[in-house]
Amino acid sequence: MAKNKRLAALRAKVDSNKVYPLTEAVSLVKGNAVAKFDETIELSVGLGVDPRHADQMVRGLISLPNGTGKTLRVGVFARGAKAEEALAAGAEVVGAEDLAEKIQAGELNFDRCIATPDMMALVGRLGKILGPRGLMPNPRLGTVTMDVKGAIAAAKSGQVEYRAERAGIVHAGVGKASFDEAKLVENIKALIDALQKARPSGAKGTYLKNASLTSTMGVGVRLDVTNLEG
Structure with missing residues (x-):
């Protein structure tokens, strides 16, 4: 019951029908990261690709400018x-x-x-x-x-692997809730830029379809993708 109340309180702070500018979304997600541990901030991006086709696969590595806050084994x-x-x-x-x-x-x-x-x-x-x-x-x-x-x-040193899953969605950690907002924004922009540069030859139509940001225990915040495209 306590968990349901916590999630309801977090959802009340987010307008599910709104797409948020990046800086506002980062602030909102950070503010909702109230767990007792340093939550991971994750970016999800829906791409206009079908990874089942070789010429539409999106995959690569990027070293985020401010690291991920996680030590990889x-x-x-x-x-x-x-x-x-x-x-x-x-x-x-x-x-x-x-x-x-x-x-x-x-x-x-x-x-x-x-x-x-x-x-x-x-x-x-x-x-x-x-x-x-x-x-x-x-x-x-x-x-x-x-x-x-x-x-x-x-x-x-903060290298992140990104890979489009079957539905064309990329999930990647872009930092921790303890990061400064400016550092999270910089990391997110770097990942979006990498995805843009990795656009495969087989991708047709709208490539960057949608995006959202969330924390480990938080709720998703939809991003305004029109201001994410370079």
Whole structure:
């Protein structure tokens, strides 16, 4: 009952029929983030794409200018010197066949997976586990690389992966409720800009269809997308 009253109180502050300017939306979402922990602020964007078609897939990585406020746990598939490099760079989990066995046993103690190119034959066998979780290393995303140190540093410095889901919706954390409003606005604009630049060749008509902002325990606030397009 208390939870329902809390949500009702939050919803009363948001006009569900209104689309809000970005700065006003950020202020509203921050004000509604009243949980006892530092809530994540998440942006959801509806794109005019059908990701089931290869020429309409939207996926990439962006380093947000003010970070995400979250420390990613990194898993790395590597051997020898590259494994040592990964450990020195701060990877939480490093291995080869031993790491594959842990993953197959249900141990996925990481948020980003990186692999050296020579490990992809092994990693490929884990596609059914890593793929649905968005953890499959990908050369286009810079997560299949010999620059293990650089990839780990990027992941831990506020890098966000965005990917259009089946309905063409992208969900991504853009900071914490404790962030200054100006920093959240800057992060959101950076992500929107990245999505615009990632517009696939197969996208026709309206690309940026709708967007909303919310916090972990808050309610969604619709954004005025006409002022988000660059």
